């Protein structure tokens with residue numbers, strides 16, 4: 259069902275203040291920035307090998323990432339696994355009793371289709387399914 263870890267999401271207060279650490283100090287390849295209106299975040303992607311880091315900065319106070327930052331401060335927010343067929347993956351998880359935040363995929367950065375599993379069903383780790391392309 260899963261093909262690889264697509265990215266790790268990290269909540270930050272400021273992309274501008276965080277990007278230099280990953281790009282310059284760690285030497286990761288900067289792959290661009292994008293606003294995801296639906297999730298009220300601005301995201302920056304940095305790549306290392308086959309994996310990416312997704313830095314998330316909230317654009318509103320109501321953004322789920324803003325609430326996360328208030329509660330926990332900056333840090334790891336979610337892990338995203340790549341799947342080939344996101345509808346099939348959601349159906350399988352639900353049939354096995356997992357609770358989904360998104361029962362229907364929504365649009366993530368780079369046109370990926372994503373769905374979050376509820377942390378109650380994933381041992382406290384917010385888990386994203388991510389289908390790239392179609």
Ligand code: CO
Nearest residue numbers: 267312338386
């Ligand atoms: Co993500």
